[in-house]
Amino acid sequence: MVRTIDWDTDAVVIIDQTALPTTFRTLRLETVDDLIGAIQRLAVRGAPALGAAGALGVALSARRHGTESEQALATVRAEADRLAHARPTAVNLRYGVERALAALPRGADVVLTDALAVLDEDERVNCAASRHAADLLLRRCPDRPLRVLTHCNTGRLATVAWGTALGTVRHLHADGRVEHVLVDETRPLLQGARLTAWELADEDIPYRVLPDSAAAAAMARGLVDCVVVGADRVAANGDTANKIGTYGLAVAAAHHDIPFVVVATESTLDRSLPDGGGIVVEERAAEEITQVAGVPVAPEETPVFNPAFDVTPVELLTAVVTENGVLATDRK
Numbered sequence: 220m221v222r223t224i225d226w227d228t229d230a231v232v233i234i235d236q237t238a239l240p241t242t243f244r245t246l247r248l249e250t251v252d253d254l255i256g257a258i259q260r261l262a263v264r265g266a267p268a269l270g271a272a273g274a275l276g277v278a279l280s281a282r283r284h285g286t287e288s289e290q291a292l293a294t295v296r297a298e299a300d301r302l303a304h305a306r307p308t309a310v311n312l313r314y315g316v317e318r319a320l321a322a323l324p325r326g327a328d329v330v331l332t333d334a335l336a337v338l339d340e341d342e343r344v345n346c347a348a349s350r351h352a353a354d355l356l357l358r359r360c361p362d363r364p365l366r367v368l369t370h371c372n373t374g375r376l377a378t379v380a381w382g383t384a385l386g387t388v389r390h391l392h393a394d395g396r397v398e399h400v401l402v403d404e405t406r407p408l409l410q411g412a413r414l415t416a417w418e419l420a421d422e423d424i425p426y427r428v429l430p431d432s433a434a435a436a437a438m439a440r441g442l443v444d445c446v447v448v449g450a451d452r453v454a455a456n457g458d459t460a461n462k463i464g465t466y467g468l469a470v471a472a473a474h475h476d477i478p479f480v481v482v483a484t485e486s487t488l489d490r491s492l493p494d495g496g497g498i499v500v501e502e503r504a505a506e507e508i509t510q511v512a513g514v515p516v517a518p519e520e521t522p523v524f525n526p527a528f529d530v531t532p533v534e535l536l537t538a539v540v541t542e543n544g545v546l547a548t549d550r551k
């Protein structure tokens with residue numbers, strides 16, 4: 220199986236997520252500017268995949284510019300800084316950049332070796348975190364095959380290979396414990412309808428896509444046993460930034476007493492922030508709202524509010540789970 224992001228002779232290779240679900244193609248990115256462009260148009264996306272992109276981008280830069288002179292090192296550091304700021308919310312991007320930068324004094328080959336280690340680790344820790352989350356859900360919902368609601372895409376496309384929240388679904392499915400997955404379409408860029416549905420179809424896991432606005436109604440009608448989502452940044456107290464719409468889902472799940480679990484890797488934790496108030500939320504272009512597939516759906520010049528993420532307070536969460544186990548279980 221092709222990894223979502225990988226290294227191939229002096230280039231970063233990604234699955235182009237803007238082309239899915241209709242076309243499966245890979246892109247070779249040979250400069251840090253190519254990589255930044257791909258990150259900003261969401262050709263590569265999802266917090267753990269962005270961590271891998273950050274690490275491989277520094278390796279790309281170090282191999283292109285070398286690490287022998289002060290001038291070369293300054294160029295690599297400047298590119299690394301631009302890369303780390305390509306998108307502001309997922310802390311994994313900065314984590315990946317910093318991991319690879321730490322190897323810079325030992326030369327470009329060591330930077331690449333360390334960057335590739337970030338990719339290998341990602342698959343391993345995703346698998347472990349999602350196993351913990353699956354076990355937690357089986358304890359909380361022991362009685363029936365589960366109807367799991369999820370938001371955005373948190374599968375192998377959002378990571379290097381396995382997935383966090385969708386990795387949990389994959390474990391539960393392998394355990395024979397999934398009735399079906401309810402996939403929020405995830406407006407405006409449709410990561411749920413385009414990417415999560417594509418992954419689930421590929422693995423023959425039963426699913427239905429619903430408009431985001433139908434999720435609370437599905438809960439009210441007793442169609443949802445649990446909600447499982449990923450994270451872009453988790454503050455020290457457990458407040459969680461994730462794809463816009465997550466907060467509303469958590470409010471609805473708390474109202475209906477439905478378990479709501481966040482699955483993330485330790486590299487998504489930002490212990491420098493005491494709570495979610497300090498998380499920078501990316502605001503994206505108005506055209507993502509005023510157009511659908513390039514066709515205007517709002518009057519010209521319509522003012523828009525288009526945050527890519529929201530922050531869910533920890534008290535609405537049943538648990539935040541990482542590869543180290545359960546971090547927070549505040550909501551009863």
Ligand code: MRU
Pocket residue numbers: 261264265266267309370371372373374377378382383384410448449450451461462463527
């Ligand atoms: O804007 P995106 O598609 O990068 O947003 C992705 C999400 O919000 C995911 O839920 C999150 O990164 C977790 S991925 C395991």
